[in-house]
Amino acid sequence: MVAIVWFRNDLRLTDHLALDAALKTGNPILPIFIYDSIHSRSFGEASKWWLHHSLSSLKRTLNLLKADLIFQQGNAFEILKNIAEQIPLSHIFWNRRYDAEGMQQDIQVKSYFKETNIICHSFNGSLLFEPHTIKNKEGKPFKVFSAFWKHCLSQHSVQEPIPAPTHLSFDKKFNEISHTLDSLELLPKLGWIKGLEESWSPGEENAQKNFDFFLKNSLKNYKKNRDYPTLKTSRLSPYIRRGEISVRQLWRAIHQHAIFSKEVDSECFLSELGWREFSYHTLFHHPDLEEIPLKKDFEAFPWEKNPNHFDAWTKGLTGYPIVDAGMRELWRTGYMHNRVRMITASFLVKHLLQPWQNGEKWFWDTLVDADVASNPFNWQWVAGCGADAAPYFRIFNPILQGEKFDPQGEYIRSWVPELRDVPDDFIHTPWLYENRPSDYPEPLVHHSKAREKALKAFKAM
DNA sequence: TGAAATGTTGGGGCG
DNA sequence: ACGCCCCAACATTTC
DSSP: OEEEEEESSOOOSTTOHHHHHHHHHTSOEEEEEEEOOOSSSOOOHHHHHHHHHHHHHHHHHHHHTTOOOEEEESOHHHHHHHHHHHSOEEEEEEEOOOSHHHHHHHHHHHHHHHTTTOEEEEEOOSOSSOGGGOOOTTSSOOOSHHHHHHHHHHHOOOOOOOOOOSOOOOOGGGGGGOBOSGGGOOSOSSSOOHHHHHHOOOSHHHHHHHHHHIIIIISTTHHHHTTOTTSOOOOOHHHHHTTSSOHHHHHHHHHHHGGGSOHHHHHHHHHHHHHHHHHHHHHHHOTTTTTSOSSGGGGGOOOOOOHHHHHHHHHTOSSOHHHHHHHHHHHHHSOOOHHHHHHHHHIIIIISOOOHHHHHHHHHHHOTTOOTTHHHHHHHHHHTOSTTOOOTTOOOOHHHHHHHHSTTOHHHHHHOGGGTTSOGGGTTOGGGOTTOOTTSOOOSSOHHHHHHHHHHHHHHO
């Protein structure tokens, strides 16, 4: 009899509860990844690039244990049924997901195999707290982050992470049903991946390395430094996205390390994990998060839908240096610093009055960390229609934000070469500089006019 | 996890 | 010395 471990958003061996349970059966293990098409939208290009390398890394790690990763493509339910007809299965183990289509499929699989003698068992592999266990006094989901997080911290504990297995029983015959990783065609056909390759090394081992580096070097002063786009944050998001590192492990390590760093820094980092939790719990309760604003008033908002403005924003040609630098960092590296994500997103929604859903889709396609919960949640937050969202009148001033967080224009110059020779005094307002470079665009909109216009429109709603 | 407008305060220049 | 004005600097409120 064989136990399947169905890998999804948990591409690691450390603190993998589904894998651990499979090992405890004592049966040979068939680790499988199924590239499914049940989701109404497929992974973004950057995300697929990451996934390819993450899978390749997991496969190598399994090879070291004399096992392998089996690849399949198609409807996972049909594929699992099919395998069960060819191989005598005892169990199927997996770690849970929280998007509507994924959960629906998991229920489908579970209820089908209930009729057979094959036992399906699922675990929490990606969250600190299970969404259905976190409720306010009225038994409803939290709508405000601080109350949510306070409740989590005081009422619930995080399970201790478990170590990776040192050996694993595998049958070489399993390879007969495997496709090749390349046949999944996850790598983009465009010659666009150079920047990704230069910026990132996916995989569990690199996740651990980066986290160790963060603990040693960047956790100190994290709270203050994380706002400056030229300084390194943890850069763990894409690893967390694919489960290459477990949030329970991050949680424990930060607590153990807390004695070496200031409490504000540890707390600040942990609360970022808290926002991720809050995103997932919100997705769990609002499956259509990527399309439908949580605040219904926003459904009637008169967005402008100007394709030229949207296009200029995607290309980093808005004429606002900090916005353009961010959008170009994104295109080049599949990543954008958190502070700059807020500035660029606010600019699209509030200065250009473009629908937040369009921005969300662009980020979904271009971010290596594009996440089914965090991405729509944070876009709704910026637009003002989300949970505990920024109020409509909170409009980032792209000039002031630049001056505050990139005072010497170092970040801007690194991503917008046209502005390299503009003096510091004009780096955030190049249109005022007499010798402004001719190859850099004039601002798409006038800041204070756009601000007034947005305030009026949102107030009318 | 803002920014701008408006209000208040207090030191210094000056008649 | 005193009152008046100006205007940073800071605080509060409004969007």
